[in-house]
């Protein structure tokens with residue numbers, strides 16, 4: 001138990017540092033944007049007839065810190081705003097709190113990424129086991145080759161391919177947006193169907209992009225475990241096939257949890273391209289829009305959220321690992 | 337040390353089985369083709385006896401042991417011969433569930449690398465239950481009790497060990513757990529492949545004593561493999577000496593060690609450093625044991641290193657002949673023996689080999 005707590009503590013500390021670094025970078029970017037939009041904004045408000053104090057407050061609301069004041073004051077202002085989950089206001093969507101904008105966009109990234117990853121993890125791991133067991137047969141070859149091919153394909157190429165095939169060549173799926181705007185949102189079959197239809201291509205991209213990796217990783221892991229002495233020993237003791245299979249599977253899947261963390265992180269990062277290609281309004285698209293609109297508060301917020309997602313994915317994967325591997329649990333180390 | 341006495345388990349009349357290995361050949365597929373690791377081995381395990389198998393590493397001991405369970409691993413396969421075990425028949429012909437149930441239940445096997453014979457993710461106790469369920473043991477509580485008792489006899493805290501994962505046990509403890517798992521189902525043929533390597537002298541002696549005790553108590557037939565002549569001298573009733581995939585000499589331990597007939601056995605004995613006497617007297621066997629690729633295809637496999645080498649050794653493979661109570665495969669020993677000590681097994685063995693190839 002204490003080991004779990006200690007590992008969790010370590011992860012939180014590392015995660016916090018990472019978040020601190022990312023937010024500091026956002027701050028520096030916002031602070032040093034060419035043409036100083038803060039000052040420009042402030043001066044524009046004055047021009048519009050605001051008093052200097054009013055203008056200063058209005059600017060602070062927008063960016064999270066006062067345009068005047070020392071660098072330190074501005075930094076602390078910005079950071080304390082973060083801790084109150086106040087990321088300022090969006091410029092491109094006047095009046096909208098960055099936090100709210102992010103929150104509504106986040107689910108459109110997190111859900112497809114998680115569903116896609118989980119799907120490809122389950123299918124890929126199962127296929128990996130088959131590829132390992134049938135590694136000297138045709139099926140094994142086919143699985144391994146398909147894995148390598150998919151694994152070698154960059155995500156955005158995959159997304160472009162899928163997009164070309166299913167929205168242009170063979171237009172059976174629509175893309176753009178989270179659902180058809182003509183359908184009344186709500187808990188009804190038409191809307192849910194439309195949601196699924198629109199999410200299919202992004203999810204398929206996430207799934208296919210990581211699927212090859214799972215097959216290859218699981219295959220090599222299973223092959224390694226099959227060669228382990230304890231598996232032969234289990235067979236020599238006459239354990240049932242199913243029991244031996246479970247021994248193999250559980251030991252082989254273990255190292256994959258570390259890859260799971262990396263993979264989730266990569267996918268969250270990759271969402272930027274995928275959502276752009278499918279015009280799917282998640283965090284990635286938000287980030288791109290915020291950059292084109294020079295909406296720096298929003299940009300910083302999106303960066304922050306993607307970072308947080310990666311940190312959480314890491315922690316979740318490691319906790320899973322810890323729960324399964326008794327060597328880690330009892331503090332012996334094992335794989336990191 | 338906890339010394340609990342184990343009550344004799346209900347064996348329902350199962351007796352120590354006899355084992356007859358005849359004309360057994362095992363080949364491994366290599367880039368140079370299929371090469372024999374065991375060639376035409378004839379060996380009988382007398383019911384109720386402990387047979388020791390010795391030989392340098394690479395002589396085919398583990399391969400022979402695995403053959404007793406029909407468990408030679410790819411790229412290897414049994415290419416000829418049979419392994420008749422009382423109550424099981426020819427295990428070479430066993431397949432599928434029949435074979436699985438024979439392993440563990442009828443034949444207990446202690447793995448050469450017994451330190452690594454446990455699933456690292458499960459406690460010993462859970463693996464014990466897996467074993468019991470795999471063999472349809474009705475009373476799992478009794479199984480656990482037996483396991484605890486066996487562990488106790490081997491000087492361990494049984495309850496604690498059953499509750500431990502592999503990484504919480506030392507090498508010696510794991511090896512003893514391996515022995516417990518081989519004995520706990522009450523198998524009557526037990527095969528131990530180098531059960532005491534990587535153990536210190538005291539643990540080694542302890543384990544051998546326990547193996548001997550349990551063997552006698554339960555009336556087992558036991559095969560112990562080792563490259564340590566001291567180990568077999570201590571516990572084996574009979575001895576088989578392997579070289580290059582052949583059993584070159586076999587017989588009662590005291591005869592084989594007291595009056596070795598094969599020059600390889602003689603060399604092995606000379607190579608043992610003695611506690612008393614001149615250290616120079618211990619002379620290492622010159623040369624190296626052959627590997628799969630360097631085992632000579634014709635003639636005597638040992639001739640390269642043999643001090644008694646004659647011309648015939650390069651051309652003809654020596655036959656197994658009976659000399660007193662021993663069976664020896666050596667041209668020189670054969671020439672030195674009177675005509676009365678002629679082949680008993682040799683003719684049969686040759687016939688069996690020819691039938692299979």
Ligand SMILES: Nc1ncnc2c1ncn2[C@@H]1O[C@H](COP(=O)(O)OP(=O)(O)O)[C@@H](O)[C@H]1O
Nearest residue numbers: 364373392393394395396397398399411627628
């Ligand atoms: N899986 C394998 N593939 C190829 N050769 C093998 C394999 N296992 C064992 N051998 C070879 O078979 C011979 C006998 O090996 P083994 O039975 O392990 O001998 P021992 O137990 O006496 O050391 C050795 O020459 C070894 O190299």
Ligand SMILES: [Mg+2]
Nearest residue numbers: 397398399448
């Ligand atoms: Mg061996």
